Amino acid sequence: MKAIRxxxxxxxxxxxxxxxxxxxxxxxxxxxxxxxxxVIKADEEWRVRRELEAELEKNTYSLE
Amino acid sequence: MDNASHLGVVLDLSPKQWHLAAQxxxxxxxxxxxSLSHLLAFLNAHIACKDENSLxxxxxLPGKSVMLYSSTMPVNEEEIQPADAxxxxxxxxxxxxxxxxxxxxxxxxxxxxxEEPIGFVGALTKAMCYINRVTNGSTSSTSRNDDLATLPDxxxxxxxxxxxxxSSYIPVxxxxxxxxxxxxTIDVCKIFGGESVFLQQAAHLTGGSYIDIDRPDAILQYLxxxxxxxPGLRQLIxxxxxxxxxxxxxxxxxxxxxxxGFVCSVCLSIFCQPVPVCSTCRTKFPIKTLQRLNASRxxxxxxxxxxxxxxxxxxxxxxPAISANSLPxxxxxxxxxxxxxxxxxxxxxxxxxxxxxxxx
Amino acid sequence: MPSVQQASTDSATASEAPSHLLxxxxxxxxxxxxxxxxxxxxxxxxIFRLLGxxxxxxxxxxxxxxxxxxxxxxxxxxxxxVRKTYENSLSILSRLHILPQSAVKLALNPTFKTSLxxxxxxxxxxxxxxxxxxxxxxxxxxxxxxLDAYALERWETILHYMVSSGIATRPSQGxxxxxQRSGLMASIHGGSLQITSLGFxxxxxxxxxxxxxxxxxxxxxVEERQMDLVEVLxxxxxxxxxxxxxxxxxxxxxxxxTAMLEDLRDYGIIxxxxxxxxxxxxTRLATTLTSSSPPxxxxxxxxxxxxxxxxxxxxxxxxxxxxxDNPLQIAVLNLFVTLKSRYPNLVVGAITRESVKKALTNGIxxxxxxxxxxxxxxxxxxxxxxxxxxxxxxTVQDQIRLWELEKNRMKSQEGYLYTAFASQADYEYxxxxxxxxxxxxxxxSGRRCFFGTLEGHPNIRGFIERRTAGNA
Numbered sequence: 001m002k003a004i005r006x007x008x009x010x011x012x013x014x015x016x017x018x019x020x021x022x023x024x025x026x027x028x029x030x031x032x033x034x035x036x037x038x039v040i041k042a043d044e045e046w047r048v049r050r051e052l053e054a055e056l057e058k059n060t061y062s063l064e
Numbered sequence: 065m066d067n068a069s070h071l072g073v074v075l076d077l078s079p080k081q082w083h084l085a086a087q088x089x090x091x092x093x094x095x096x097x098x099s100l101s102h103l104l105a106f107l108n109a110h111i112a113c114k115d116e117n118s119l120x121x122x123x124x125l126p127g128k129s130v131m132l133y134s135s136t137m138p139v140n141e142e143e144i145q146p147a148d149a150x151x152x153x154x155x156x157x158x159x160x161x162x163x164x165x166x167x168x169x170x171x172x173x174x175x176x177x178x179e180e181p182i183g184f185v186g187a188l189t190k191a192m193c194y195i196n197r198v199t200n201g202s203t204s205s206t207s208r209n210d211d212l213a214t215l216p217d218x219x220x221x222x223x224x225x226x227x228x229x230x231s232s233y234i235p236v237x238x239x240x241x242x243x244x245x246x247x248x249t250i251d252v253c254k255i256f257g258g259e260s261v262f263l264q265q266a267a268h269l270t271g272g273s274y275i276d277i278d279r280p281d282a283i284l285q286y287l288x289x290x291x292x293x294x295p296g297l298r299q300l301i302x303x304x305x306x307x308x309x310x311x312x313x314x315x316x317x318x319x320x321x322x323x324x325g326f327v328c329s330v331c332l333s334i335f336c337q338p339v340p341v342c343s344t345c346r347t348k349f350p351i352k353t354l355q356r357l358n359a360s361r362x363x364x365x366x367x368x369x370x371x372x373x374x375x376x377x378x379x380x381x382x383x384p385a386i387s388a389n390s391l392p393x394x395x396x397x398x399x400x401x402x403x404x405x406x407x408x409x410x411x412x413x414x415x416x417x418x419x420x421x422x423x424x
Numbered sequence: 425m426p427s428v429q430q431a432s433t434d435s436a437t438a439s440e441a442p443s444h445l446l447x448x449x450x451x452x453x454x455x456x457x458x459x460x461x462x463x464x465x466x467x468x469x470x471i472f473r474l475l476g477x478x479x480x481x482x483x484x485x486x487x488x489x490x491x492x493x494x495x496x497x498x499x500x501x502x503x504x505x506v507r508k509t510y511e512n513s514l515s516i517l518s519r520l521h522i523l524p525q526s527a528v529k530l531a532l533n534p535t536f537k538t539s540l541x542x543x544x545x546x547x548x549x550x551x552x553x554x555x556x557x558x559x560x561x562x563x564x565x566x567x568x569x570x571l572d573a574y575a576l577e578r579w580e581t582i583l584h585y586m587v588s589s590g591i592a593t594r595p596s597q598g599x600x601x602x603x604q605r606s607g608l609m610a611s612i613h614g615g616s617l618q619i620t621s622l623g624f625x626x627x628x629x630x631x632x633x634x635x636x637x638x639x640x641x642x643x644x645x646v647e648e649r650q651m652d653l654v655e656v657l658x659x660x661x662x663x664x665x666x667x668x669x670x671x672x673x674x675x676x677x678x679x680x681x682t683a684m685l686e687d688l689r690d691y692g693i694i695x696x697x698x699x700x701x702x703x704x705x706x707t708r709l710a711t712t713l714t715s716s717s718p719p720x721x722x723x724x725x726x727x728x729x730x731x732x733x734x735x736x737x738x739x740x741x742x743x744x745x746x747x748x749d750n751p752l753q754i755a756v757l758n759l760f761v762t763l764k765s766r767y768p769n770l771v772v773g774a775i776t777r778e779s780v781k782k783a784l785t786n787g788i789x790x791x792x793x794x795x796x797x798x799x800x801x802x803x804x805x806x807x808x809x810x811x812x813x814x815x816x817x818x819t820v821q822d823q824i825r826l827w828e829l830e831k832n833r834m835k836s837q838e839g840y841l842y843t844a845f846a847s848q849a850d851y852e853y854x855x856x857x858x859x860x861x862x863x864x865x866x867x868x869s870g871r872r873c874f875f876g877t878l879e880g881h882p883n884i885r886g887f888i889e890r891r892t893a894g895n896a
Contacts, residue, residue: 001842001843001844001845001846001850001854001888002842002843002844003840003841003842003843003881003884003885004840004841004843005838005839005840006838006839006840006841007836007837007838007839008836008837008838008839008841008865008866008875009834009835009836010834010835010836010837011833011834011835012833015833015834030841031841031843031873033866033868033871033875034868037866037875039841039875042838045836049834049836052834056830056833060777068716104545105544105545108544108545109484109544112469112472112473112543112544113472113473113477113480113484114473114715114716115473115712115714115715115716116715116716148553148556149551149552149553149554149555149556149676150465150542150546150547150548150549150550150551150552150553151546151553152465152466152469152543152553152665153553153667154667155544155546156546159546284488285488285489288484288485288487288488289484289485289501292481292484293477293481294477296477297477297478297481299503299506300477300478300481300502300503300506300509300510301478301481301482301485301501301502301510302501302502302503
């Protein structure tokens, strides 16, 4: 038995797919739990959040 | 849910009835003064619950009805004792205003030989009009009244010591319908004077509670537990409701409370006996129907139904109350007794009570 | 604090808020403190008013009884479906030491009972409703308009100072200290005071909530300043039961309460002709402390809006027109609106994704940011908007909520992943233990692993170690 320290992310499947793609560039995922859950390295959380934010931002359009 | 609520109180101030209620021969005598002190504590408690709660108190006196207090009434500073540090001023202002008005109204009555009928319907109507004004009245511009404009579930508490006046059946029913329309709950606290058929119906039809107080010395506890919670709260903490309601109606012709009535199929007017022409809408009924109806009238019909005497205390004991789940208006009526309509064209005008038998 | 009110279907209003802030504070006080507080009728009346509707009714049902009644009798009044709400109310009352917890008998705290009875039917000699000052021959009492203007000016000075990040007129030292202590403003690198994200949220609250937040902070500081908490609280409650426009004498106040006068003057809660005056007047901020009527005559309305209440018009195309020239209101709007143009009495702007996002990242970080924005718009809607049903365009409301959801597409929680268990039995045994602790965030029996919170880890590790040691 072992215990691994990490951060569990709860997200929708779409966000999870983006995270998986991001993982290919720079690995941070410890364990892919299920459709909605991932465990990642604790110290990577803020970088992942920032990059995800940038990725999602590409998908929104503004009139201005 | 935690909104301000409006309470209208109709206080029966019939000197004769209060005198009877205070007789030591009663199992539980209760004086007006004692009841008033309980009532004032209750009114204070209503205001204590929420600063925005509003109140209007109406008195029913012989032959008239007056407004004794309302939250929006201007305060006459000079008449109130100076403020002191031991009482919450709004309570003091309210209590002394109410007491002063009651005393002056009762003194103004004098000692007439015969007491006029109590202006109960008038007081109830005023209470209803007041609610209508605060719920719909946007004429006033102060912010205080704007708050009142959104009052949820307003209610009226009737404190009654007089028996029913059977002549007030129609106005009371009309009041009940307006109360239903305005979503006003009518609660009835019966301290003395026997069961009231009309008030039972008023409470039942508006979702209020009717309580016949067995122990008038504990009236405050009744008031607190049953009438303090606003209707919204009554889902969380129940208040007593009637298990039996007397649904009988009064006939339009003699104002008697009837067990079996005859209903005009056009306008739903109620009569204590079959009539050839409806006095309200002038519908003529065929002679054959009249004869059949007369023949089918049960022999055990209440004696009062046939006599035109305007008895104000109908024989109540003769009739068991009808259970609550039956329909209010139709339960008092024998469905077989409803005359059929043949014509509702214009008929000669008549307003005299219908005579049994021959049509004109 | 668990909420005792059922979710209402009304649009977001302040009345939906859970139990009053102050009750949570009172619950944390000792029984001794509370009992001393309950000796004063005015305190009892004010606390009674802060309670939820069901608690008030329970208190009233018991108030006039001389003896205790069996708890089961009381419970029969409560329909089965709402039993939980009822028990919740009982526990709130017992934590306030108003209704001692008992499974068998219910009876009010005797001190509370006596005082509340005195409050309602009069009597007693505690003088807790404030001693009115004798008529002053030289000066007449200030009019209500004067008091309102004073309270408004004081209060807006504080708020304005917050939004301007320390540029506008400085309020008194005491207020500045309070703002800093409450975390609403902070000085960065020893420089001037800056508004914090907590401060931004604070600005969106109703004046009533703002007032209590500051007063609570004041109460928290009471002990440091070696003041008697009971004196402070009872003075606030006394103020809340006083009459607007009446002058009261300072002579019967305790030294602590006299010391409070200065602070309360700074907040605009009381008015005095001079600092040394022997009389004081409560303002509307004080007299509405325990009610829900607006504590300020026209919440932020020295502006053109005649009625002073609403000034915002929001259209379905997200455009927002605010009829105001009040810098405070404009500054608050600027938190979540992209302002486009400004006229002498009108500000035009639009709610955009960027502006809401900015609000979410900068200041309004609470879980229910959209609720705060919507409730601010609702309470300040222009009278013209009141004809609409619902008041705010549904499209805009929904969009604000969606934008907030967009911010929260991913939730994270730190912890430990427990995996590679030797056997299914082993796995279930540990999982069961973790579940009893309530620390399991995710589990999969198929993959024989689960995720537990950080807090649960020491316990789980200890559990496994004990077990391994026992097996060995």
